[in-house]
Amino acid sequence: MPELPDVEGFKRALTKNALHKTIDRVVVSDARILGKLSVRAFASRLQGAKLIVARRHGKHLLAQVDGGGWLTLHFGMTGALEFVRTLDSEPPFTRVQLDFANDGCLAYTNKRMIGRVGWVEDAIDFIAAERLGPDALDRRFNLDAFKSAVSGIKHDVLMDQEIMAGVGNIYSDEILFQARIDPAERIDKLAPSDLKRLFLETRKVLNTAIAHGAGSEQFTERMPKGSLLPERKKGGHCPRCRSPLKIFKVGGRTAYCCPSCQGC
Numbered sequence: 378m379p380e381l382p383d384v385e386g387f388k389r390a391l392t393k394n395a396l397h398k399t400i401d402r403v404v405v406s407d408a409r410i411l412g413k414l415s416v417r418a419f420a421s422r423l424q425g426a427k428l429i430v431a432r433r434h435g436k437h438l439l440a441q442v443d444g445g446g447w448l449t450l451h452f453g454m455t456g457a458l459e460f461v462r463t464l465d466s467e468p469p470f471t472r473v474q475l476d477f478a479n480d481g482c483l484a485y486t487n488k489r490m491i492g493r494v495g496w497v498e499d500a501i502d503f504i505a506a507e508r509l510g511p512d513a514l515d516r517r518f519n520l521d522a523f524k525s526a527v528s529g530i531k532h533d534v535l536m537d538q539e540i541m542a543g544v545g546n547i548y549s550d551e552i553l554f555q556a557r558i559d560p561a562e563r564i565d566k567l568a569p570s571d572l573k574r575l576f577l578e579t580r581k582v583l584n585t586a587i588a589h590g591a592g593s594e595q596f597t598e599r600m601p602k603g604s605l606l607p608e609r610k611k612g613g614h615c616p617r618c619r620s621p622l623k624i625f626k627v628g629g630r631t632a633y634c635c636p637s638c639q640g641c
């Protein structure tokens with residue numbers, strides 16, 4: 378399930394391989410991924426154009442088109458973005474493909490079709506329309522901004538994209554584990570020191586995942602020792618104290634936590 382670090386990985390792949398190249402051909406294999414936008418309208422914005430800059434906000438990836446507007450990519454549950462060097466090796470479940478003139482292609486894959494590819498005129502308007510809060514790694518979103526954003530909030534703040542964009546189920550578990558906070562704990566009941574730790578661990582966990590290649594396959598195995606991610610499965614154990622992890626429903630999601638380290 379792509380979250381901020383994974384989408385950052387896609388952004389880096391796009392930036393490295395797909396900028397400033399002429400898009401020769403636009404192939405949409407399943408028009409449902411475009412939502413209300415027609416294939417024709419979408420293709421006309423990209424055909425013959427170049428992507429000139431990539432930008433990420435939370436779990437959304439945007440790429441500016443030199444002819445105007447932005448390509449938007451959201452990955453839902455199973456989406457990914459891959460640069461393919463030879464055009465004859467299209468990855469499975471490719472829904473949208475941008476072919477570059479004699480220079481590989483960018484393939485948006487999505488097995489379960491939850492997610493969206495589109496084109497918008499303005500990136501800032503798009504972020505506002507999606508009701509996204511500040512990106513979790515935005516430097517301006519500092520501890521004070523975090524504290525005021527979560528003040529008075531009773532529900533799960535880490536995953537609320539309107540409060541802070543980028544964190545989902547998986548990284549929420551990792552952040553709470555590193556901060557030693559029970560996932561069922563109400564944020565408005567946290568001591569100021571816990572809140573500060575939660576904020577700092579949010580930054581640290583997301584940056585660590587990016588540094589270890591989030592977005593590529595099997596990257597969780599490469600996460601540093603002491604990470605919850607590789608153990609986040611049935612029968613998993615706490616990387617710190619080896620207690621069996623507890624799996625339970627909280628606020629409509631499944632959380633993994635260590636009963637002895639997090640008191641859950």
Ligand SMILES: [Zn+2]
Nearest residue numbers: 615618635638
């Ligand atoms: Zn433990």
